[in-house]
Amino acid sequence: MAVTIKDVSKDASVSIKTVSRVINNEANVAELTKNKVLASVKKLGFRPNKSAQSLRSKKSYMLALLYDNPNKSYLADVQSGIFNACKNTGYNLVIQECNYKSSKLTNDIIQFVKDFKIDGLVITPPLSDMQDFLSNLEASKIEYAVIAPRIMNPDSLYVSSNDYEASYNLTSEIINHRHRDIGFIKGHPKHSASLLRFNGFLAALKKHGLEPNEQWIKQGNFSFESGFDAGVEIFESSKIPTAIFASNDSMAAGIMKSAQMKGMEVPNDLSLTGFDDSPIAQQIWPALTTIKQPVQQMAAHAAKILIAKFDGLVDKTKSKEFKSELVVRESLKLL
Amino acid sequence: MAVTIKDVSKDASVSIKTVSRVINNEANVAELTKNKVLASVKKLGFRPNKSAQSLRSKKSYMLALLYDNPNKSYLADVQSGIFNACKNTGYNLVIQECNYKSSKLTNDIIQFVKDFKIDGLVITPPLSDMQDFLSNLEASKIEYAVIAPRIMNPDSLYVSSNDYEASYNLTSEIINHRHRDIGFIKGHPKHSASLLRFNGFLAALKKHGLEPNEQWIKQGNFSFESGFDAGVEIFESSKIPTAIFASNDSMAAGIMKSAQMKGMEVPNDLSLTGFDDSPIAQQIWPALTTIKQPVQQMAAHAAKILIAKFDGLVDKTKSKEFKSELVVRESLKLL
């Protein structure tokens, strides 16, 4: 039915192995032979059978995306970035929803990778920081790239962003708007970004000689609801801050809703900033001042360095830190 | 290295073929033999090599999700539904971002399916309604299930929802709140749901003896921005409707933002309803009265009927229409 290497080898009057050499770009094939084979490949429309390749060479040309993330917009961006990086490389993307709390996680994933001969994994927070899990993958010789890990192991592949610095800058911006009473909503405790953002906040306060007020610092988990709840709590306190820095946009939106339900107006009664520049930042009114992260590019880069490694281009692409940028909108006001 | 059929056959003192029969649940294996084999399989921890299976039997145990959808929340729900349906079936999910306008779409997808021996496709709007595309898939003997197609071909696998009816009901609800001047924002012209929702709206108006006002009917494309723009236009007209029915929540949010920027308050100055019950419906204030669709279940069902077909359980599960339900929140007010 389909065109096989055998057909090509006959058409080009060379051996099967020589065709294989050509399509795998192996060394030591005479230029003339190579061209002859490529012509036949093209003429017959030959495409190698992935199953046969996979069986013999133990590769699948599949990457898998591992995630356990409640944030749909983040997921969609990551996925899209990886997908685009795979395009035209012959690799495809299979997805794997995980439960980071499951005790079977490690075994399930290893089994999955072995069963399907998945070539490599792209791992997102909070899985990026599960050292045990990552060590087990390594022990099983599974290739992976992590997005936004806390510990940036120079031996492993990763992409990160300058969360600390961005948070420091955003906090400074708030302070420059003459705010002194600033609340902070922490992100999901298992995401390393949460700590970085909080630390950046604290550092900026300190730098400007301000003290954090524990009453206005709440633990969230990156969800809208956790932001809403934090807002409700803060607005019950005796004194209300003039600005709140939420560790992501969803939580900021939650706070805005709780504020509006209390009859407060943003930014007149309360300034508010988010983080991530997810779609919701622009879909509420007033729109959020926030930090834009190049999520798609980060994810694409993660896939690229993995693929580069498979293709032996070890030095072509490397782990990298991406820069975020401040996006000024209406939710932050000069006091 | 890994345990193969051969190892199992030795351990169980049967032929390789018999082991194969057992793991594929073929008929005509004596109960005794079967148990013996299963015991060995378990004892040795045997797992069939997917590449070899794939090579020989031309199956991959992979489904692919095709989408070209700007709505990240919808995508995430669909994906999650399919993923859960695949769980414990041995099937996995690979994703394929498409451009429904691309002329190469059909060829690319067919090539992709052939290359990777993808067992079946789950197809989402607006691809669900591209008849040419679907016919080509059929001609290539590619299995697929469509989500929310306009034409429900009884020979094909599909899942749908009662958009027309739901829209009719929601419109009636608006009218029951004594609104007579009602605007409507249409959805993406290529999505069949758009037409169904619009027709349901018109039918309800007619039933209550109301005439649609062309000035308040705008074409959107399901995006927040298109809703925002439609809002801006409507609020420039000489007379403003007392209620607007947007064909999805994102557009409703866009309208709300444009209203708030004009200084109007929802629902006091304007009632607003959406469709889909996506997260944003609750993340804005006031929260949207909307229609909740069981997107995850629909997607899961699509995957299930595909897998059931592969496994020969033709009559176990079938195409199905899902029911949406009205979700009452604060954005719709009695006039």
Added chain:
DNA sequence: ATCTTCTTTGACAACGATATCAATAGGGTG
């Protein structure tokens, strides 16, 4: 008792690539 038929089983080929290793052909060297 003999002939069918059906159930159960296994030997061996086949799927379509890559890996191993040997063979051949030039090119350079002393």
Added chain:
DNA sequence: CACCCTATTGATATCGTTGTCAAAGAAGAT
């Protein structure tokens, strides 16, 4: 000219399953 070395090529084994087909045994029919 004999020798070695390297670049190029091909014959054949191999990956781990499933498919084909024939054989053996059990059960049923006459």
